[in-house]
Amino acid sequence: MCAVDLHGKERVLLVCDFFCPGVGGVENHILQLGQCLSDLGHKAVILTHAYKNHTGICHTPEGLKVYYAPRRPVYQQATLPTVLGGFALLRGILISERISLVHAHAAFSPMAHEALLHARTMGLRTVFTDHSLMGFADVASILVNKALKFTLADVHQVICVSHTGKENTVLRACIPPGRVAVIPNAVRAEHFAPHLSPTGPDAHRTVVALSRLVHRKGIDLLAVVVPAMCRRRPDLRFVIGGDGPKAPLLWRMVEQHGLHERVTLLGEVAADEVPGVLARGRVFLNTSLTEAFCMALVEAAAAGLLVVSTRVGGVPEVLPPSMLLLADACPEALGAALEAALDRAPSIDRQSQHRQVAAMYSWPAVAARTERVYAATARDVRDDSPLGRLRRYVRCGRVFGLLACAVAAFDMMFLHWLEWWQPAYSIDLAPNY
Incomplete structure (x- = not known):
């Protein structure tokens, strides 16, 4: 050979x-x-x-x-x-x-x-x-x-x-x-440059979640956290992208809790559409139950979003505390972390965070x-x-x-x-x- x-x-x-x-x-x-x-x-x-x-x-x-x-x-x-x-x-x-x-x-x-x-x-x-x-x-x-x-x-x-x-x-x-x-x-940081202003009138009150809709990504946990947070914050919106065998669980969650106006289910999101989806919010939520390294966290941070994630696997190694809020894999802990992130997100210097991520990760x-x-x-x-x-x-x-x-x-x-x-x-x- x-x-x-x-x-x-x-x-x-x-x-x-x-x-x-x-x-x-x-x-x-x-x-x-x-x-x-x-x-x-x-x-x-x-x-x-x-x-x-x-x-x-x-x-x-x-x-x-x-x-x-x-x-x-x-x-x-x-x-x-x-x-x-x-x-x-x-x-x-x-x-x-x-x-x-x-x-x-x-x-x-x-x-x-x-x-x-x-x-x-x-x-x-x-x-x-x-x-x-x-x-x-x-x-x-x-x-x-x-x-x-x-x-x-x-x-x-x-x-x-x-x-x-x-x-x-x-x-x-x-x-x-x-x-x-x-x-x-x-991450190709240039593909995730933050918009000067988030897309949409409710971006400051919108949480974005992007992942495969499978068990190990904690979709069962997500289906509990979303309605609980919507009850706590009447102005909160969720944008959820991804497809998989757990998609029907999210459809039922929206139907049972009457969240049609507050939860947007995008289905499968093409790679070139991800930056646009991230631009619709200021906080990114990851509910994985196991993770060696979550690319979505880096992409979200590069887009200027404050990240909330379960404390599992290699996730704590991915981003510094200024960009990442960690919580135990339970609805109460994730809800508390989301509350803190939503309060902090408006003060985040998104352009500075983007430059930090670009310096940390490059192909x-x-x-x-x-x-x-x-x-x-x-x-x-x-x-x-x-x-x-x-x-x-x-x-x-x-x-x-x-x-x-x-x-x-x-x-x-x-x-x-x-x-x-x-x-x-x-x-x-x-x-x-």
């Missing part, structure tokens, strides 16, 4: 189930990272599954090449794990694009786990970014943690988006902390730090022979370690069959541009 070029530039394949046109922090992270890596002179290519109007090979407006693989999502944009089903397509892309490093994202992405396994089988260097926190007790967490332990046993470097996330990932995957770097998300800085992680993979001295890989997998546990070795060994045999079925010389190389 292709190595780093003479100028030390990588040819990186970014892999994840979650990407544009989907909306979310992971999707935005991959897009912005790919663009900034290209600006640094690296070649960045993205692999994800097909979306409704996005199939085959497409290019983003910024020029990034995206492979939308013919895989169907089964739950919240995550595809069904196939282990070997996507190997032939992935191998073709890796050879065609002359990829030197595979960077996969998100523990909930089956495509990411499979890409890392197959890339290691082909002898490529690998990096994984974990964007989420997971527990240890429920069935879903146990399954994801086992998959993560297997995948990260042979990965060169790991990135987490917060120090809390790093601690969580180290415990879940049983990997040395020295292999894990912390690189936070960032070029994230890309530069990620570039150093890529360089560390090239300096990683270890036994990458088939036997060396199996030794790492067998440490996953007495029973699970043997299963991991069996999967890795079968993947190696399948690669030999693919090399016979479709030799590398028969795969056309993609043109450089």
Whole structure:
């Protein structure tokens, strides 16, 4: 496989189930990272599954090449794990694009786990970014943690988006902390410049909430806080954006409490519409029950909003106290924090806050730090022979370690069959541009 070029530039394949046109922090992270890596002179290519109007090979407006693989999502944009089903397509892309490093994202992405396994089988260097926190007790967490332990046993470097996330990932995957770097998300601050005056006559009395409407985002909690705050403050308005399985809960809340004139449910909000939505208020509310790093908080702060959030995961690391009010994940505590934020919001210097956020978070800085992680993979001295890989997998546990070795060994045999079925010389190389 292709190595780093003479100028030390990588040819990186970014892999994840979650990407544009989907909306979310992971999707935005991959897009912005790919663009900034290209600006640094690296070649960045993205692999994800097909979306409704996005199939085959497409290019983003910024020029990034995206492979939308013919895989169907089964739950919240995550595809069904196939282990070997996507190997032939992935191998073709890796050879065609002359990829030197595979960077996969998100523990909930089956495509990411499979890409890392197959890339290691082909002898490529690998990096994984974990964007989420997971527990240890429920069935879903146990399954994801086992998959993560297997995948990260042979990965060169790991990135987490917060120090809390790093601690969580180290415990879940049983990997040395020295292999894990912390690189936070960032924001294109220029896209969130505060308006000279908030949009709409009620902006000073409006609270904005933007998130996926799923359980872990605390939508059940939001459905309790909103009517309680509306009873306390007759002039208060809420603007809520996002879509998901918890959307009917919010519809029922509006109907039951007669809040049609005071709560606006926007549904799914496109990425380019987010600044306009944030401009409609002066306070941003986040009710997440678990969060490694919440991009929405940074975007809201960059737009000049005072942020109220649950004190969970890596959220306390995201913003300083002057921009962020924290509360326990209960309606009473969140209500008190919202009251304090609404009283403080009119005195906030929104332009000054915007400049502070722009100085704290930038995608070029994230890309530069990620570039150093890529360089560390090239300096990683270890036994990458088939036997060396199996030794790492067998440490996953007495029973699970043997299963991991069996999967890795079968993947190696399948690669030999693919090399016979479709030799590398028969795969056309993609043109450089």
